[in-house]
Amino acid sequence: MAPRPPWRVVLAGTAAAALGLTALSPVSAFAADTDYESESAVISQGAVESNHAGYSGTGFVNFDNVAGSYVEYAVNAAQAGTHTLTFRYANGTADNRPVKLTVDGGDKGTVDFPGTGAWTTWKTATATVQLTAGINKVRTTATTANGGPNADKLTDTFTAPSDSVPPSPPSDLKASNVLPTAATFSWTAATDNVGVVRYEINRGGNILKTVDGTTTSATVDNLTPNTAYDISVGAFDAAGNPSQQSNVVTFTTPPSDDTTPPSVPGNLRSTGVTANSVSLAWNAATDNSGTVAGYDVFQGTAKVATTTSLGTTITGLAPNTSYTFTVKARDPDGNSSAASNAVTAKTAATGGGGIPEYDKDIAKVDLGWSVDFLPNGNALVTERDRFELVLVTPSGQKTTLGKVPGAVTTSGEGGLLGLAISPNWTTDHAIYLYHTASGDNRIVKMTYDGTTLSPTSTPVLTGIAKNRYHNGGRIKFGPDGKLYATVGDAKNSDNAQNKSSLNGKILRLNPDGSAPSDNPFYATGGNARYVWSYGHRNPQGLAWDSRGQLWAAEFGESSQDELNLIQKGGNFGWPSCEGTQGSCSGFIAPKKTWPTSQAGPSGLEIVNDWIYIAGVTGQQMFATQINAAGTGIGTVSTLFSGRWGRLRSVTKTPDGGLWLTSTNNDKNGGTPSVLDNVIVRLKFPGGSTPGAFKLTSSAFADNATIPDKYTCAGDGTAGQDPSPPLAWGAAQGAKGYAIVFADTANGGTKLHWAIWDVPASAASLPEGLGAGYSVPDQGGAKQKAMGSGANAQKYFGPCPGGSSHPYAFTLYALNTATVPGLSSSSTMAQIETAIKGASTASVVLRGKSSAAA
Numbered sequence: 001m002a003p004r005p006p007w008r009v010v011l012a013g014t015a016a017a018a019l020g021l022t023a024l025s026p027v028s029a030f031a032a033d034t035d036y037e038s039e040s041a042v043i044s045q046g047a048v049e050s051n052h053a054g055y056s057g058t059g060f061v062n063f064d065n066v067a068g069s070y071v072e073y074a075v076n077a078a079q080a081g082t083h084t085l086t087f088r089y090a091n092g093t094a095d096n097r098p099v100k101l102t103v104d105g106g107d108k109g110t111v112d113f114p115g116t117g118a119w120t121t122w123k124t125a126t127a128t129v130q131l132t133a134g135i136n137k138v139r140t141t142a143t144t145a146n147g148g149p150n151a152d153k154l155t156d157t158f159t160a161p162s163d164s165v166p167p168s169p170p171s172d173l174k175a176s177n178v179l180p181t182a183a184t185f186s187w188t189a190a191t192d193n194v195g196v197v198r199y200e201i202n203r204g205g206n207i208l209k210t211v212d213g214t215t216t217s218a219t220v221d222n223l224t225p226n227t228a229y230d231i232s233v234g235a236f237d238a239a240g241n242p243s244q245q246s247n248v249v250t251f252t253t254p255p256s257d258d259t260t261p262p263s264v265p266g267n268l269r270s271t272g273v274t275a276n277s278v279s280l281a282w283n284a285a286t287d288n289s290g291t292v293a294g295y296d297v298f299q300g301t302a303k304v305a306t307t308t309s310l311g312t313t314i315t316g317l318a319p320n321t322s323y324t325f326t327v328k329a330r331d332p333d334g335n336s337s338a339a340s341n342a343v344t345a346k347t348a349a350t351g352g353g354g355i356p357e358y359d360k361d362i363a364k365v366d367l368g369w370s371v372d373f374l375p376n377g378n379a380l381v382t383e384r385d386r387f388e389l390v391l392v393t394p395s396g397q398k399t400t401l402g403k404v405p406g407a408v409t410t411s412g413e414g415g416l417l418g419l420a421i422s423p424n425w426t427t428d429h430a431i432y433l434y435h436t437a438s439g440d441n442r443i444v445k446m447t448y449d450g451t452t453l454s455p456t457s458t459p460v461l462t463g464i465a466k467n468r469y470h471n472g473g474r475i476k477f478g479p480d481g482k483l484y485a486t487v488g489d490a491k492n493s494d495n496a497q498n499k500s501s502l503n504g505k506i507l508r509l510n511p512d513g514s515a516p517s518d519n520p521f522y523a524t525g526g527n528a529r530y531v532w533s534y535g536h537r538n539p540q541g542l543a544w545d546s547r548g549q550l551w552a553a554e555f556g557e558s559s560q561d562e563l564n565l566i567q568k569g570g571n572f573g574w575p576s577c578e579g580t581q582g583s584c585s586g587f588i589a590p591k592k593t594w595p596t597s598q599a600g601p602s603g604l605e606i607v608n609d610w611i612y613i614a615g616v617t618g619q620q621m622f623a624t625q626i627n628a629a630g631t632g633i634g635t636v637s638t639l640f641s642g643r644w645g646r647l648r649s650v651t652k653t654p655d656g657g658l659w660l661t662s663t664n665n666d667k668n669g670g671t672p673s674v675l676d677n678v679i680v681r682l683k684f685p686g687g688s689t690p691g692a693f694k695l696t697s698s699a700f701a702d703n704a705t706i707p708d709k710y711t712c713a714g715d716g717t718a719g720q721d722p723s724p725p726l727a728w729g730a731a732q733g734a735k736g737y738a739i740v741f742a743d744t745a746n747g748g749t750k751l752h753w754a755i756w757d758v759p760a761s762a763a764s765l766p767e768g769l770g771a772g773y774s775v776p777d778q779g780g781a782k783q784k785a786m787g788s789g790a791n792a793q794k795y796f797g798p799c800p801g802g803s804s805h806p807y808a809f810t811l812y813a814l815n816t817a818t819v820p821g822l823s824s825s826s827t828m829a830q831i832e833t834a835i836k837g838a839s840t841a842s843v844v845l846r847g848k849s850s851a852a853a
Contacts, residue, residue, distance in 0.1 A: 033086075036073045038151040045069035046148075052090060052119040055152045060090075063097075063148035070099075070141040073154045077131040080500050082239070084157040085138065086126045087111065089149040092119035097149045099140040103129050104497035105535070105576030105583065111140070113149040122152060130162055130239055132498045134524050166241035167192035170199065170216075170233045173246040180225035180256040186217040190235035190243050197238050202245070203229055205413060205469030205491070205538065206558055206596070224291055225256040225332045232412075232468060234491055242491040245468035248411060255333045262287040262329035262337045265295060270345035271311065272635065275319040276685045277355045278345045279637055281311035285329035285337055293332045297641070298339070299325055306642030308618055309598045313637040315357040320349040354610035354623055355637060356658055356682035363396040363679050368661035370419040370474070370603075371651040371679070375426060375749040375832075377808075379651075379659065380448070381679070382433065384415040389433075389446075389453060392679065394655065401453040404446070407435040410468040413488075414441070417473030422511065423481060423837055426749065426829050430511070432460065432483060434473045441466045443475060443485060443513075460513035461530070464502045465490035470538040470555075472503075474603070479548050479815055481837055482508050482516055484532065486539035486552060493575035496535050499528040504574065506539055506552060506566060508532040520569030535572040535587060541604025541613065541649075542566075546733030546840040547630045548815050553601030553613050554590075561599040562590035563613065563633070591632050594618070603649030605658065608693045608731050608813065608841045614647035614660060621647055621660065630733070644678060654810065656694070656843040658682040693731045695739075695811040695845040699724045699767070703846045706807065711851035712799035718853050719787050720771075721797035723753075727764040731813030731841050735760050738812040738819065738835045743798065745805040751828040752796045752807075753785040756819050756835055769795055773824040782822070784831055793824075798849035807847045812839040 037057035039048040045064040052060070063069045077083060091097055094115050101108040108129050116123045129138075142148040167190040177184045190196050196213035201220060208220045213235075223229065230250045235243040266283035273279070285292050297305040297312055304325075305312045317323060323346075326339040369384040380401075381390045387407035391399040407416045414436035422430035429449045435442065441464035444457035460483075470488030478484050489495045489504035496504025499521055507530045508519055515522060515529035522529045538555040545551065550566040560579025564572055573587030580593060594601070600617025606626075611633065613622040620641040624633040640647070644662035651659045663677050700706055708714055710724045726739065738756035742749045755765070759779040770776035771794040775783050785796035798807055812835050819838050822831055 034076070034156045036075060036154045036156065038071055038073075038153055041074070042072040043070075044072075046071060052150065054090070054120050054122050056088070057153060061151040063142050063151070065145060065147040067142055067145055067147075069147050070139050071148070071151050072137055072139040075131065075136045075138045075154070075156050077133055077136055077156065077158070079158050080131065080133040081158060081162040082128060082160040083131045084126055084128055084159050086124050086155040086157065087113070087140070088122055088124050088152040088155070089113050089116070090119050090122050090152070091115045091149040092117070092121075093146070095146055097146050098143050099148050100143050101127055101129070102139045102141070102576060102583070103131065104137050105571075105573060105587065106494050106497050107576065110143065119150060128159070130494065131156075132500045133526070134499065134528070163194055163237060163239035163241065165193045167196050167235040167237050167243040169244045170235050170246040173231070173233050173249050175231065175249045175251055177219075178251050178253060180253050181223050182219055182221040183223060183251070183253070184217065184219045185231060185233065185249070187233050187246055189216050192235070192237045194237055194239070196235045198236050200234050200236070202232050202234060202469065205555070223253050224293070225253050225258070225289070226334065227332060228252045234467075240492055240494040242467060244410075245412065256289070258289055258331065258333050259335060260288045261335040262292050262331050264337045265327050265329050265340045268325065268327050268340040268343045270343055273345055273347050274355050274685070275348045275350050276317050276357050277313050277315045277637075278317060278323055278325070278347060279311065279313040280325055280327070280343070282327050282340060284310055287329070287331045289331055289333075291332055293330050296328050296330060296336070297325060298327070299323055307620060307638065309620070309638050309641070311638055312620070312641045313355060313639050315355060315639060317347050319347055322346045354607070354625055354684075355639070356623070356684050358640070359657060359681040359683035361396070361678055362394070362659065362681050363392050363398050365390060365392070365398070365661070365677055365679060367648070367663045367677050368679055369415075369417050369648055369663070371649055371659050371661060372419050372421045373651070373654055374421060374450075376744055377654045380419060380421065380431065381661075382416045382419045384417060385409060387416045387435070389416075389419075394653070401448065402455070404433055404435055404444070405455070405457055406437045406444075408438055410436055410466060410471070412468030414466055414468065414471045417471065418475035418485070420475045420477050420483060423477050424833050426832070432475055432511075433457070434475045434485060436466050436471065440464055441471055441473070441487070443483070460511075461485070461502075461507070461509055463527075465492070465495065467491040472539055474540055474542055476542055478550065479544055479837060479840075481511075483511055484508050484542055484550070486536070486542055488538035489536070489574070493537070496537065496574045497571075499524065499531050499534060500526055502527050502530060504534060504536050505531050506533045506536065506542065532568060533566050533570045533572060535574050537574040537578070540602045543604050543606040543611075544840065545606050545626050545630060546609050546731070546813065546815055549630060551604065551606065551611060553604045555600060556596045558596060560593040561596050561601050563592040563601065563611070564588070564590050565631075592624070592636060600646075602647070603651070603661075605650045605652050606840070607652050607658070609733055612650045612658060614650045616646045616648060616663070619645050619647065621650065644680065652841070653681070654842065654844055655846070656684070693729050693813065693841060693843055695726060695728045695809060695843050697724050697726050697845060700847055704848070706798055706847040706849045708851055711797040711849050712853040713851035714797070716853050718799045719785070719791035719796050720794050722768040723765065723795035725765065725767040726809065726845070728811050728843070730763060734813035734840070736814040736817045737762065738814060738839070739765070740810045740812070740832055740835060741795075742808055742810070743800065743805055744808050745800070751786060751832055752798070753783065754828065754831050754835065755781055755783040756814075756822070756831070757781050757817065760817065784824070784826065784828060786828060798847075798851050799853055800849060800851065802850055802852040804848055804850040807849060809845040809847070811843050811845070812836070813841040814838045815840050
């Protein structure tokens with residue numbers, strides 16, 4: 001056992017205390033110790049040596065004399081909680097050789113290693129940290145050009161359980177002396193069972209300033225003139241437990257006396273065109289205040305976009321037409337620059353790629369946070385602050401189904417958030433919701449049978465820490481039938497690296513709330529069983545591409561927002577790394593970053609390997625195509641800049657479009673008196689989804705009458721009908737196709753016929769497919785229809801009996817050549833569910849019929 005420390009650790013002032021690293025006096029009683037020899041650790045810029053006597057083990061580590069050299073120990077903690085780390089070292093110089101201490105990338109302050117008098121004199125220094133059960137990466141990194149000491153070993157001692165009691169919320173927050181660039185804030189102190197070590201002053205979920213635990217008044221001097229702010233304060237104890245936030249104070253800073261406009265944006269240029277869009281980019285302007293608030297884009301004299309980015313894409317243009325644009329810069333006081341150079345660009349004659357354009361308004365709702373579609377084409381929408389679930393039809397008819405029991409606000413980013421409809425909804429009528437409750441965030445299950453929402457909910461996963469900010473909240477079923485959830489760090493950044501916490505993670509669970517046994521940390525037990533990836537600050541939207549790869553968007557703190565390609569068990573770096581900034585070595589890098597002022601990526605959708613992201617902070621949508629290898633993305637287009645305000649979710653529709661929700665009336669809690677947040681429908685040029693993935697028939701147009709020859713009117717008998725000719729454009733990355741035909745009258749989905757395992761090389765089906773479970777001459781495709789006997793193995797056409805009914809052929813792009821789990825005895829509902837589970841994209845060809853036998 002290492003000798004007990006004869007001194008306290010010297011820390012880097014209040015900053016170290018604020019990070020949860022405290023000085024220790026000698027401790028009288030310890031649990032069993034575990035030693036970790038330095039020569040067995042991971043070493044960067046150092047060498048194992050044995051030329052100074054007195055070391056333990058087989059040697060010691062001599063740090064190179066450079067800042068950044070480090071030794072990283074894999075500390076296997078048997079129990080989560082407070083641990084004492086004792087470092088045995090020698091320093092034969094007169095200089096202190098401090099190191100930065102991190103645990104799983106989280107900064108725990110500075111440990112000093114003063115001189116020991118000789119290189120053969122070994123002493124100890126200690127630090128107290130919180131460790132999770134299992135492996136913890138404890139790194140000591142030299143902070144000066146002298147490097148670190150000679151490191152002999154690390155001894156881990158479990159000293160006490162974690163302090164899990166958070167401070168009370170600070171109260172009575174007030175703002176005073178509000179100036180154009182500064183304001184003073186004061187509050188009543190929080191209380192804690194051990195002690196408050198720091199306060200964070202937040203704007204939304206972002207930190208403006210941190211002060212120590214004895215300070216209850218501070219001036220923030222980095223504000224922007226003529227700008228609206230919502231400010232709250234949170235308290236933290238030494239264990240890193242965050243309080244709930246204080247009350248929120250709102251104000252607008254006054255304009256300054258600045259009358260000098262920004263410089264003119266330079267080098268306006270066209271960076272790309274499609275048949276319906278022109279993409280623009282320009283060089284940044286500068287302003288004497290140091291801040292350019294945004295850019296206004298003009299088409300002639302009409303303002304067509306407002307953005308904080310250095311580019312935007314103008315949509316809704318006519319093909320083969322020339323358009324002229326200019327751009328002006330604007331400072332916070334509203335001073336505008338002169339116009340940039342004019343640029344004229346001509347749209348392409350054909351082709352729209354993946355750039356959608358506005359189609360129509362659907363409905364107004366209260367902060368529509370999440371959207372998912374029922375099989376009949378109607379949508380369910382969660383209203384965050386009303387806690388209500390709303391049914392919205394494609395024509396915009398709204399029906400409030402009811403409140404979600406137990407949902408509460410955080411007066412911030414919490415409330416009724418994510419929504420996922422069961423892939424087996426036609427049989428189980430289950431819907432899943434992520435919401436804030438009185439003591440936590442949780443995922444619950446309710447039932448909706450197409451008419452009635454159940455009055456109660458069943459908990460699926462509880463105990464997710466909540467806060468006013470950083471609640472995450474997206475949930476979605478993956479191609480594997482598992483439910484995935486994005487969870488924020490709840491304003492405690494240490495949660496992100498702590499696999500015993502559900503926060504700061506993407507979780508994966510079975511629909512019944514149990515943890516899948518193939519999750520990466522299942523063997524660890526506890527909450528770690530649910531972790532799919534970790535090291536996240538506030539992850540949001542998630543969706544899968546044609547290869548079955550999971551992509552997710554993430555809010556950054558103050559520098560970079562992220563788009564990530566998620567890896568099973570992957571560590572994405574927070575809080576050590578934000579985007580590509582900070583200590584990012586060893587973590588998974590994002591595929592795209594944005595300045596936090598330009599994005600705020602919330603909802604995310606993928607259609608035919610095009611990614612669409614709804615931006616809250618930047619008030620714009622982003623579109624980009626996944627590359628052919630599936631490893632990255634191409635050029636990112638910035639769409640609808642400033643048109644609808646804060647954009648919250650984007651969801652593909654059964655009829656081949658996108659629904660985009662704006663939440664400009666984002667009130668940080670409370671029930672609104674006016675519904676002014678709009679759902680809009682976006683369409684793709686020519687009615688096709690990206691890559692011309694569109695289903696057509698040479699026999700009838702979309703939404704037209706299906707000819708009698710393909711119905712029961714053809715031969716006067718229901719079933720055994722000739723199928724219509726069908727054709728489609730290829731879906732990028734598709735490994736096969738399926739088509740489901742259904743009667744969609746009265747909001748229902750009466751399944752008539754399905755064909756699946758259509759080869760990826762196919763682009764059409766001929767008229768009059770042959771009979772049989774294995775479809776003749778169609779490369780291994782299988783089919784099944786309603787009815788029995790011979791009727792069950794051939795196309796079954798419309799037969800509504802004399803009244804006009806709507807029908808739909810839905811084409812699915814599949815991520816597998818063979819849909820698993822199906823046989824000739826599978827029911828139509830089972831077949832549809834399996835096809836949807838293997839689908840990466842879908843498009844619809846509609847038809848009508850009043851045929852009668």
